[in-house]
Amino acid sequence: MGRYLLRRLLQFVPVFLGTTFIVYTLVWAVPGDPFAGKCGERQCPETFISLMTDRYGLNDPLVVQYFTYLGKVVSGNLGETFSGVSISEQLLNSAPITVRLAIVALLIQIVIGVVAGVMTGIRGRGFLDNLVLVSTLLLISLPTFVTGSVLQILLGVEWGIIDPTVSPEATWGELIVPGFVLGAISMAYVTRLTRTSIAENRRADYVRTAIAKGQPTRRVVFVHLLRNSAIPVVTFLGTDLGSLMGGAIVTEGVFNINGIGGLIFRNIAEKEGVMVTTIVTLLVLVYLLMSLAVDLLYAVLDPRIRYE
Amino acid sequence: MSDPQALDTFSGADAADLATTETGERQRKPRSLWGDAWIQLRRKPMFYISGVIIVVVALMAAVPDLFTSRPADFNNLDFASQPPSASAWFGYSFQGYDIWARAVHGARATLLVGIFATLITVLIGSLMGIIAGFYGRFVDAFLSRFGDIFAGLPFVLGAIVILTTFNPPGSEPSGTAILVQVILSISVLSWPVSMRIMRSATIVAKQLDYVKAARALGASTRRIIFRHMLPNTVAPVLVYATIALGAFIAVEATLAYLGIGVRPPVVSWGVMINDGKDYVQNSPHELLFPAGLVTITVLAFVMLGDAVRDALDPKSR
Numbered sequence: 001m002g003r004y005l006l007r008r009l010l011q012f013v014p015v016f017l018g019t020t021f022i023v024y025t026l027v028w029a030v031p032g033d034p035f036a037g038k039c040g041e042r043q044c045p046e047t048f049i050s051l052m053t054d055r056y057g058l059n060d061p062l063v064v065q066y067f068t069y070l071g072k073v074v075s076g077n078l079g080e081t082f083s084g085v086s087i088s089e090q091l092l093n094s095a096p097i098t099v100r101l102a103i104v105a106l107l108i109q110i111v112i113g114v115v116a117g118v119m120t121g122i123r124g125r126g127f128l129d130n131l132v133l134v135s136t137l138l139l140i141s142l143p144t145f146v147t148g149s150v151l152q153i154l155l156g157v158e159w160g161i162i163d164p165t166v167s168p169e170a171t172w173g174e175l176i177v178p179g180f181v182l183g184a185i186s187m188a189y190v191t192r193l194t195r196t197s198i199a200e201n202r203r204a205d206y207v208r209t210a211i212a213k214g215q216p217t218r219r220v221v222f223v224h225l226l227r228n229s230a231i232p233v234v235t236f237l238g239t240d241l242g243s244l245m246g247g248a249i250v251t252e253g254v255f256n257i258n259g260i261g262g263l264i265f266r267n268i269a270e271k272e273g274v275m276v277t278t279i280v281t282l283l284v285l286v287y288l289l290m291s292l293a294v295d296l297l298y299a300v301l302d303p304r305i306r307y308e
Numbered sequence: 309m310s311d312p313q314a315l316d317t318f319s320g321a322d323a324a325d326l327a328t329t330e331t332g333e334r335q336r337k338p339r340s341l342w343g344d345a346w347i348q349l350r351r352k353p354m355f356y357i358s359g360v361i362i363v364v365v366a367l368m369a370a371v372p373d374l375f376t377s378r379p380a381d382f383n384n385l386d387f388a389s390q391p392p393s394a395s396a397w398f399g400y401s402f403q404g405y406d407i408w409a410r411a412v413h414g415a416r417a418t419l420l421v422g423i424f425a426t427l428i429t430v431l432i433g434s435l436m437g438i439i440a441g442f443y444g445r446f447v448d449a450f451l452s453r454f455g456d457i458f459a460g461l462p463f464v465l466g467a468i469v470i471l472t473t474f475n476p477p478g479s480e481p482s483g484t485a486i487l488v489q490v491i492l493s494i495s496v497l498s499w500p501v502s503m504r505i506m507r508s509a510t511i512v513a514k515q516l517d518y519v520k521a522a523r524a525l526g527a528s529t530r531r532i533i534f535r536h537m538l539p540n541t542v543a544p545v546l547v548y549a550t551i552a553l554g555a556f557i558a559v560e561a562t563l564a565y566l567g568i569g570v571r572p573p574v575v576s577w578g579v580m581i582n583d584g585k586d587y588v589q590n591s592p593h594e595l596l597f598p599a600g601l602v603t604i605t606v607l608a609f610v611m612l613g614d615a616v617r618d619a620l621d622p623k624s625r
Contacts, residue, residue: 011453014453015453015456015457015460018453018454018457019457019460019461022457023469026469026470026473027469027473137607137610137611137614138603138607140606140607140610141554141558141603141604141606141607141610142603143558143561143562143565143599143602143603143606144562145561145562145565145581145585145599146595146596146599146602146603149585149588149592149595149599150596153588153589153592157589242460242462243462243463245462246461246462246463246464246465246466247462247463247464247465249464249465249468249566250464250562250565250566253566264465264468264469265468265472268468268469268472268473276469279465280461280462280465280466280469283460283461283462283465284457284460284461287459287460287462288456288460
């Protein structure tokens with residue numbers, strides 16, 4: 001177990017270096033002046049440009065800049081943007097909101113998706129099954145911005161049930177509808193995965209044994225069936241958290257939420273390479289850590305799986 | 309099997325007997341996986357519904373004049389934001405465009421993005437997957453980690469980084485350039501998925517007897533991969549490709565919605581959605597009609613993918 005964990009963590013290193021290097025290069029490789037428009041209407045004075053170029057090491061070769069950046073990451077001090085705002089501070093302002101939004105979306109997926117999947121998986125063909133099948137198809141096909149705009153118009157503007165936009169504090173309650181919008185597509189996938197997985201296991205021998213020895217239905221479903229059907233669903237949910245955070249950008253745009261999405265949009269436009277690289281890398285790390293957590297969960301769900 | 313002489317010596321009285329019993333209960337030719345799947349597919353109503361939608365959209369892309377007599381840039385500001393009517397089925401946009409006419413002409417760019425992004429994704433991904441699965445060991449480890457870099461990048465975020473760095477705000481890229489960029493950034497960010505599918509299919513196929521037999525007969529690596537393994541491993545990738553084609557059409561619309569995807573003078577459904585999004589409060593039809601077209605098209609491809617998957621999977625029958 002310990003050796004497995006160590007090996008997996010070591011595998012993160014090349015992926016981490018690769019991602020940071022690609023994104024860092026991408027932001028800097030394309031021509032453009034990072035100081036354009038920084039000094040109001042007029043051109044920036046020569047002295048200012050040379051001072052800033054020196055301070056941020058913009059004349060160094062790209063590789064040197066990249067390693068300086070890595071040094072900063074390792075030391076934990078990310079420095080400041082060109083306009084002198086602390087990068088860590090900006091991140092701490094926006095990231096928690098996006099994380100909260102992603103968690104709301106994930107919870108909605110788990111609750112609605114798993115319940116609908118279990119119900120249709122156990123009952124088999126019928127009206128409910130068809131209804132769920134059609135509605136998941138529809139949800140998968142609806143792009144996020146369509147669901148977002150439609151719910152915003154209907155619930156926010158027409159019926160006045162929610163505020164069309166979310167306040168800067170972004171409380172949990174305000175994030176329910178945006179969370180639903182963000183998680184809608186994945187929710188449909190969770191439903192279908194659970195349904196297929198349950199329907200497949202329903203005919204398994206161990207389920208028949210459990211019923212034959214007189215176990216109550218609730219125990220058969222929740223203890224025997226659900227645990228054995230959980231692996232594909234858990235895999236999906238785990239890797240989904242990262243993509244929810246990255247995909248939140250559209251939902252954040254529709255509902256005017258002050259999260260990572262807006263931050264990255266502004267910073268790409270201003271060629272803030274350090275900021276952009278840091279956000280993207282953080283999201284990749286979330287993805288890697290979640291897939292590791294999922295792999296470790298396998299062993300809990302299925303005791304036959306052992307990690308050497 | 310390849311030697312007819314061997315068969316001749318075998319065909320004695322037993323074989324004749326076998327033949328008579330066979331013809332007695334109507335001779336049946338063994339069907340291949342694909343033949344079987346095709347028969348299954350033709351029984352499914354979902355297959356026909358999605359097929360009809362896809363054919364209509366493809367016709368719109370190929371010969372838009374069949375569906376509308378107006379050009380894409382038909383424009384009359386007098387009609388700005390008018391709701392749907394008999395002369396303009398989808399109404400007019402804020403800029404006075406006829407939304408139906410524009411949507412018909414926009415199908416081409418949208419479909420092009422979807423088709424080419426899928427082709428590139430599947431070709432690169434399958435090739436990498438076959439190489440990784442077939443050679444294993446170091447090659448596999450290297451390719452899998454390399455794929456992880458792109459798989460870990462959140463899709464929309466990655467596309468934003470790529471597209472805004474190549475087209476900083478204020479730049480005016482040409483129509484073809486932006487189409488190519490959108491196609492390439494979608495492909496770059498999604499090839500690892502088809503690589504994983506192909507890799508696991510290849511690893512399974514590699515262990516099977518027919519591959520060992522081919523190797524024992526002295527077939528070259530290339531022949532084993534392309535003649536023996538590929539026909540048996542391509543099915544799951546094909547299902548993925550069908551669904552991905554739909555998903556990429558939605559991605560095109562999303563990127564345009566964010567203002568970084570395809571943009572005028574190119575007309576696509578995404579561009580129309582981007583035009584309509586600012587007026588969504590007062591005249592929602594400007595956003596909802598093109599968005600509805602995107603949804604229906606995506607739905608058709610997802611349904612087709614589902615039907616093909618069910619047909620190819622003997623377990624689900």
